[in-house]
Amino acid sequence: MNVRSTVVGLVGVVVLGGASAVSAQTPTFTKDVAPILYKNCSQCHRPNDVAPMPLMTYEQVRPWARSIKSKVLKKEMPPWGIGESTLKFSNDRQMSEKEIFTLVAWADAGAPKGDDRDLPAPPEYPGGWKFNREPDVVIKMPVEFTIEPRSEYPMLDFYVPVPWNDGMKLIQMSEARPSNKAVVHHITVSLVTFPPGTEVIDGQPFTTDASGKKVPLDRRTARITEQKLPGDLQIPREPGEKPDRLSSVGGFTTLLAYVAGRGFDDHPDGVGTPMLPGQYLNFNMHYTPTGRVEKDRSEVGLWFAKEPLKKFHFRTPINERQHVNGKIVRGAVPDAADVEAGRVSQGATATTISSFSGLPPIPPYAADFTVTSELAITQDITINGFYPHMHVRGKSAEYRVVFPDGKEQLLFEVPHYRFDWQERYVLSEALKIPKGSLLKYKAVFDNSANNPLNPNPDKEVYWSEQSWDEMSLGWIEYTLDKQRIPSRTERREQ
Amino acid sequence: MTLVFLMLAALLQAPQAQPPKEQPKGLMPSLGRPTKPDDVVPLLDFDQYFLGKWMFTADAPDSVLGPGGESSGTVTYRKLADGFYEAVTQGKSEAGAFTITESIAYNREQKVAFRHVTDSRGYTYAQMAEVGGNIGGDYRLFFKSAPFSYKGKQVRLNHTVYLAAPLTFRVDVEVAEGSGEFVHMSPWRYRRAP
Numbered sequence: 001m002n003v004r005s006t007v008v009g010l011v012g013v014v015v016l017g018g019a020s021a022v023s024a025q026t027p028t029f030t031k032d033v034a035p036i037l038y039k040n041c042s043q044c045h046r047p048n049d050v051a052p053m054p055l056m057t058y059e060q061v062r063p064w065a066r067s068i069k070s071k072v073l074k075k076e077m078p079p080w081g082i083g084e085s086t087l088k089f090s091n092d093r094q095m096s097e098k099e100i101f102t103l104v105a106w107a108d109a110g111a112p113k114g115d116d117r118d119l120p121a122p123p124e125y126p127g128g129w130k131f132n133r134e135p136d137v138v139i140k141m142p143v144e145f146t147i148e149p150r151s152e153y154p155m156l157d158f159y160v161p162v163p164w165n166d167g168m169k170l171i172q173m174s175e176a177r178p179s180n181k182a183v184v185h186h187i188t189v190s191l192v193t194f195p196p197g198t199e200v201i202d203g204q205p206f207t208t209d210a211s212g213k214k215v216p217l218d219r220r221t222a223r224i225t226e227q228k229l230p231g232d233l234q235i236p237r238e239p240g241e242k243p244d245r246l247s248s249v250g251g252f253t254t255l256l257a258y259v260a261g262r263g264f265d266d267h268p269d270g271v272g273t274p275m276l277p278g279q280y281l282n283f284n285m286h287y288t289p290t291g292r293v294e295k296d297r298s299e300v301g302l303w304f305a306k307e308p309l310k311k312f313h314f315r316t317p318i319n320e321r322q323h324v325n326g327k328i329v330r331g332a333v334p335d336a337a338d339v340e341a342g343r344v345s346q347g348a349t350a351t352t353i354s355s356f357s358g359l360p361p362i363p364p365y366a367a368d369f370t371v372t373s374e375l376a377i378t379q380d381i382t383i384n385g386f387y388p389h390m391h392v393r394g395k396s397a398e399y400r401v402v403f404p405d406g407k408e409q410l411l412f413e414v415p416h417y418r419f420d421w422q423e424r425y426v427l428s429e430a431l432k433i434p435k436g437s438l439l440k441y442k443a444v445f446d447n448s449a450n451n452p453l454n455p456n457p458d459k460e461v462y463w464s465e466q467s468w469d470e471m472s473l474g475w476i477e478y479t480l481d482k483q484r485i486p487s488r489t490e491r492r493e494q
Numbered sequence: 495m496t497l498v499f500l501m502l503a504a505l506l507q508a509p510q511a512q513p514p515k516e517q518p519k520g521l522m523p524s525l526g527r528p529t530k531p532d533d534v535v536p537l538l539d540f541d542q543y544f545l546g547k548w549m550f551t552a553d554a555p556d557s558v559l560g561p562g563g564e565s566s567g568t569v570t571y572r573k574l575a576d577g578f579y580e581a582v583t584q585g586k587s588e589a590g591a592f593t594i595t596e597s598i599a600y601n602r603e604q605k606v607a608f609r610h611v612t613d614s615r616g617y618t619y620a621q622m623a624e625v626g627g628n629i630g631g632d633y634r635l636f637f638k639s640a641p642f643s644y645k646g647k648q649v650r651l652n653h654t655v656y657l658a659a660p661l662t663f664r665v666d667v668e669v670a671e672g673s674g675e676f677v678h679m680s681p682w683r684y685r686r687a688p
Contacts, residue, residue, distance in 0.1 A: 052666075052678035053555075063555035066563050067680055070553055151533040151629035291535075291605070291626005291634055365517060449518040452662040452685070455631040456520030462528040468630030469528065 028114025065111035085412035135301030142203030144297040158203035170272035172305035176258035187258040251314035261421035270310030318441040362461035380481035404436035441474025518660035522631030547687040
C-alpha cells in the first residue's frame, strides 16, 4: 500500500469512527511530530543553519504544517538522492511510511500542539555545530573577504598555520561553515606544507627572491610530500613500489568540501586526515558574485580521532579514463606523478583535475550528454563513502564496480541529481574492493531548456569550477587495507 | 453535410504548418570561450527576460499576512514605456482568488528597480531593489519594502528574485512584523507559460 492510499484509508477510519476516535488517534506535535522532526529534519532546520526556516518548536513548525504535508507526501523532503542501489547508507534520512502518515494526519487535523509533558528533549547542537559536542579546534579564515559586484572570481586560497605543536592529530570529523551562504559556492579545506622561508601575511604566502625582495609564492610548490610525514606514518610499500593514484599523498590531504547540501564529514572511528604542526590549512574559496557587495569569513571545526588510530582517510575522483557519449576522450590523467611533482596542487585538487580533463564542451540544448569515467583499483581498498559532483546541468549519476572475475555490480544510482542539494553518501557497512577491480562512474548532463536550473541552454558548456560551467567528478572515500597506523606506544618507541 | 464533415475531418488530420519555435536563450553573453574574471557583466535586459506570461506555484506558511497554503496562477509582464512595466498576477489559494498589480520602474544603467504593489488581499507596499548579476547570466533583484500597515500591524517584505533560467525564475519572500527579524516564507516558483 502506498502512502497516499494509507492516508486516505486512515482518514476514512478516523471520520467513520466519530469524534472520540479523532481525539484518541490524532497525532500531536509534542508526542508524535516533534520526535520525527528532531530525528529527520533538525540537523538542517534549526536556527542559522542551511535550511531557510527552523523547525524545532511548535511555534516554528505550526505555520508550515500544510507545506510539510505536501513536501513529505511528494518525498521532496527530507532530501535524498539514491534510487536503485545494492548498498545501504548510514545518512539515509528518508522517512518511513508511518512517519509520513503521522505528519500528514497531524496537518490534516489542524496541527494540534498536544501536552507539553509529552515533548522530548530537542537534539542539542553545541555552538551550532552539527555534531553533539563542540569541535576540539575551530579555525577561521585569516581575513574577512569582500566579494565585489563583478563577473566572477577565480578560486581564492587563504592559509592558516596549524595551531598546535604537539604532534600529528588525526581529524575524524570536520565541518566548514561560511559566514555568508549567499556567496559561497564551495569551500575546500586541505593541508599544504610551504618551502622553508615562506612567510604568510594575511593568509597569503610570500617568499624572498634573489634580490631580497618579498614576492608572492608560486603555489605549485605549496604541497606536502610523503617524505615530510614521520617515518612510522608513511604508507607501507613493497620494495620498489611507487606511490600510485590510490596511495599517493594527494589522496589524504583534503579535509572536506562545503557545497550546498554538505559541509560536514565524519569517518569511522580511528580514521581521519593527518594534520601536522608546520602545515597550513588551506581555505580554497569559490565565491559567486551576487551583484552587490558581500562579505564572508568562513571557518572550519575539527574533531580529533581518539586512540587507537587506524588509517588515513583517502579520497579520489573516478576519472582515469573518460568517455563522452561512448567515445573515449582521454587516457590516464592526472596520475600520481602529477600529484607528487606538484602539478596537481593540494590546495585545489579538484580544480586542477578538472582543468586537466580534456572533455569537449557540452553542445547547446543537449539533453543527455553522458560522461563515463573509470578508475583501475591497483590495491585492496575499503570504500566508506561516495560524493558525485556536477553543477546545474547535472541530471543523473551512477556508480558501478567490475570485480576481478568480470562480474559487474551496480553500486547505486542518483536518478535526479540536484545541484542545490549535493549529498555525500556514507555507507552503513564499508565496501571492500579488491585489487584488479574497475570502478565506473557515469554522469549525465542536461543542457536543454527543460532543465529548470540551466541558465544558458543556448551556450556551449565548458569544464571549470564556475557554477555556469560543469564538472564531472565521481568521488570515492576509502582507506587502504594495507595501512595500519602504529599504536601510541609504538609511535613513542620510534 | 457529410461532405463538409469529411472536409473538416481531413483538415484536422492534415499536418499543420507550424512556424519554427525559437529555442530559449539565456542571459549570458556569447563569448565563444570560457569566462574570465575581467569579463564585463552585461546589464540585465528586463524586456528580454520578463515580458510575457508566466505561471507560478507557491506553498507559504501562515504569517502576519494571513493563512498560508498552496497557491497558483499566472503573472503577465507588459511594457508601458522604456523602463516602465506593469505586472498583473491572477492567483488562487485555499482562501480564494487574489490579484496582485505591480507598477515597475527599472533603471538599467543604474542597476536599480522600483515597484509599487497592490495586493487584493488588503495591502499595498513599495519596494526598491539593487539589481546584480554575474558573467554566468545569473541575475538577482533584491527588493526591500518600506514598512506598511496591515490589520493594525507594521509589516516589511523582502523579495529576492533569482533569474535561474530562461524559462524559470524563483522569488524568495521574507516577512517581518514590527521591528522583528525577517522570517522566511517559502519561495514562489515561476515557469514561462507555453
